[in-house]
Amino acid sequence: MASFGNAFSSSIGKKLIMGITGLFLITFLLVHCFLNSLIFLNDGGLTFNEGAHFMGTNWIIRSMEIVLFAGLLLHIIQGFRLVLQNRAARPERYAVNTGSANSKWYSRSMGLLGTLLLIFLIVHISKFWVASRFTGIPSVDVNGNHDLFALMVETFKNPLLVILYVLSMISLAYHLLHGFSSAFQTLGWNHKKYTPIIKALGFWYSIVISVLFAAMPVVMYLGLIN
Amino acid sequence: MSTGNMNLTLKIWRQKNNKAKGNLVDYKVSEISPDMSFLEMFDVLNEDLISKGDEPIVFDHDCREGICGSCSMFINGRPHGPKEGITTCQLHMRSFKDGDTIVVEPWRAKAFPVIKDLTVDRTAFDRIIASGGFISVNTGNAQDANALPIPKVQADSAFEAAACIGCGACVATCKNASAMLFVSAKISQLAQLPQGQPERYRRVQSMVAQMDAEGFGNCTNTGACEAECPKGISLENIARMNRDFYSAKFVSEEDI
Numbered sequence: 001m002a003s004f005g006n007a008f009s010s011s012i013g014k015k016l017i018m019g020i021t022g023l024f025l026i027t028f029l030l031v032h033c034f035l036n037s038l039i040f041l042n043d044g045g046l047t048f049n050e051g052a053h054f055m056g057t058n059w060i061i062r063s064m065e066i067v068l069f070a071g072l073l074l075h076i077i078q079g080f081r082l083v084l085q086n087r088a089a090r091p092e093r094y095a096v097n098t099g100s101a102n103s104k105w106y107s108r109s110m111g112l113l114g115t116l117l118l119i120f121l122i123v124h125i126s127k128f129w130v131a132s133r134f135t136g137i138p139s140v141d142v143n144g145n146h147d148l149f150a151l152m153v154e155t156f157k158n159p160l161l162v163i164l165y166v167l168s169m170i171s172l173a174y175h176l177l178h179g180f181s182s183a184f185q186t187l188g189w190n191h192k193k194y195t196p197i198i199k200a201l202g203f204w205y206s207i208v209i210s211v212l213f214a215a216m217p218v219v220m221y222l223g224l225i226n
Numbered sequence: 227m228s229t230g231n232m233n234l235t236l237k238i239w240r241q242k243n244n245k246a247k248g249n250l251v252d253y254k255v256s257e258i259s260p261d262m263s264f265l266e267m268f269d270v271l272n273e274d275l276i277s278k279g280d281e282p283i284v285f286d287h288d289c290r291e292g293i294c295g296s297c298s299m300f301i302n303g304r305p306h307g308p309k310e311g312i313t314t315c316q317l318h319m320r321s322f323k324d325g326d327t328i329v330v331e332p333w334r335a336k337a338f339p340v341i342k343d344l345t346v347d348r349t350a351f352d353r354i355i356a357s358g359g360f361i362s363v364n365t366g367n368a369q370d371a372n373a374l375p376i377p378k379v380q381a382d383s384a385f386e387a388a389a390c391i392g393c394g395a396c397v398a399t400c401k402n403a404s405a406m407l408f409v410s411a412k413i414s415q416l417a418q419l420p421q422g423q424p425e426r427y428r429r430v431q432s433m434v435a436q437m438d439a440e441g442f443g444n445c446t447n448t449g450a451c452e453a454e455c456p457k458g459i460s461l462e463n464i465a466r467m468n469r470d471f472y473s474a475k476f477v478s479e480e481d482i
Contacts, residue, residue, distance in 0.1 A: 007475035010434055011406070011444045012468055082444050086402035089336050089443030095237075095250055096329045098303030099401065102453035108401050110446060182447040188472065190465030 014082060019186035021075040022179050026205070028068055033209050036216060042225050045149020046141055053145040056132060076118060083111040106174035107182070113175040120168035127155055156220040165217040173210035180205055230259030232319060235327040236271065238283055241340050244347075248340065250329065260320035264307060265290060265297060267319055284343040290315040292456065295393030299344055300331040305395035305454050313393060313456045333394050335403035337440040350440040351392050351408060358432035359412045361421050374420045387414035389457040396451035396459075402443030407451035409437050410467035411459045417470055427474035434471055 007013045035055065038048040055061050099108055106113065128151065131137055137146040156162055180202030184190070189198070219225045233256045241248025255271050262270070265287050272282035288294040297314035301307035307317040322328060330344065338346040390411035397405050413430050416422030422429070445464060452461045 003481060004475055005431075005481065006435070010471075011404070011438050011442075012434055012471045013475075014444055015446075015468075016472070082446070086404075086443040086446070089403040089441060090334055090401075091336055092334050094300060094303065094331055094334055095239075096303040096331070099450065101304055101308075102399060103401075103448040103450040107446070107448040108450075178447070185447045185461065185465055186445075186468060188465045188469035190462045 014078060015186045017074060017078050018082065019183040021071045021078070022183045024068075024071045025075060026176070026180060026183075029209055033212050037212055039149065039152070039216060039225055040219075044141070044226075045147065045152070046143060046145075048149050049141050049145040049147060050143065052132070052148045056146075072121075076114070079111065079114050104178065107178040110175065110178060113171045116171040117168060117175060120164065120171070123161075123164065124168075127161075128152075152216070153220055153226055156217040159221065162217040162221045166214045169210045169214035172213070173206050176206035176209065177203065230257055230262070230319070232256075232258040232260060232322070232324045234258060234267075234322065234325070237327065237329045238344070239331045240283070240343055241332075243342055244339050248343075250331075258319055260318065262319045263290070263315050264299070264301070264317040264319065265315050284341075284345050286345050287315060292316045293391060295391030295456075298333045298346060298348070298394060298398070300333060300398055302329055305333070305398040306393075306456060310453070311456055311458060313391075316456075333398035335394075335397050335442065337403065337405070337442050338394060338397065346394075348392070348394050350442070351394065351405070353440065354405070354409060354433055354436045355412060357436035358425065358429035359416070361416060361425060363421070376419060380418050384415050384418040387411045387418070387459065387463050390415075390455075390459050391457060393456060395454050395456060397442065399450045399454040400443065400445075401448060401450065402446055404445045404451075405437050405440070405442040406445040406464050406467070407455065407459055407461070409433055410463035413467045413470065414463040417466065426470065427478050427480070430467060430470040431474050434467075 008017060035051045036048070038051050039045060041047050099105070128148070131151060132146065132148055137148055137151055139147040139150055141147045141149070156165075181195075181199050184195075184198045189195075233254070236253040236255060237250045238253060239248055240251045253271060255267060255274070258267050258270065265285075268283065268285060275282050286296040286298055288296040290297075292313045292315060295313065297306070299306065299314045301314070301317070306312055306314045308321055309317055332338075332340050332344045333346045333348075335346075337350040338348055341347050388411075390408060392408060394408070396407035397403050400407075413433060416429065417426050447461070447464075449461060452459065
């Protein structure tokens, strides 16, 4: 009988899982960033709360939320497994190793950057997602939607959290800078016509998404958006 | 035999055998000519060690013209030293300055155990080739060379992959000690030619399975291998291997 055999446990299969879940998370970030950018309308968060209300009540979105968590978990677990296996592949380290001569530091630090992002995610999810889904958001806005915007304003009065968010978005930028094009390479999409486009797209995606996300707590802390 | 005026300090990895614990040992060499190759400098050092009654440093070398891939030295943190697109025998002492300290280590990977000093066991590569890096042909008279037309671009691309000399610099420099560049080159040189088609999908599965069994790490696309490869083997080969692997696993109905 035909089977997939060791397709996913082989070295290439493990990369494939990282690549596919990575691209999935990249797609999620696009939606998340677009929706959060509604705060920049500076309308007291009314449009943003409307969007958050839609995301929290639409059954397709809610179902995708489960897939999102599954994908995220898979990406994290597989990432840690790969780091451990790759370390085991070189039991004795070099006394001198000039990695900077042949590769970018962030491409060699995906595990570290990912771990920083995981720490950030634990804080981020406990601050916002848990509140909006379980413990409840204290107030409602004039349209009767949960005032997630007010929670953001309140949260980002804490300068330590603002600093954590900005630093984490720098980690995100570098993680994406390698991850975006790396995912396509893993999928086998290395092509003289498309690869330059993918690389440029990956560069601008990483910068724009991270800058927008980092700007949110900063403008709120400075009181430019309230 | 030394005719130059370079004086250097060398920190060289000495290890008695596979089981022994190795360490870096300091050596001084003097009157080195800038025109010597790195291996000739090692010859001078070894002559000196032998004349003193010490044990010479064991290192791999064979053709000394950049095609055998034997000379596996990790020099100042880079395979084959500081220059691009060369092997150690093609590295000349003019690439260093008088008074420099040079650290020389063997390739380091679980799949490349140290045999002695700077010599490592690269038979893992041989076993990967034996698992599928070949084509099956009938014996008899050689066929006419042009019996099977092959487009020029395809022939060129296959030839570029075939330039791999199996030196292991890709594994040595990869932070994950991954052998993907080597394996993908060996797969690509056959996958792009008509003679390689009958065994194409069987080959990619067998060779990847053997690579994994040898204990090489997993590729994370840092591109260090491509940058350090003495023959300029491209990452495009890894993408091609990935595509062939997916075709074999997810499209083909045949089990290997």
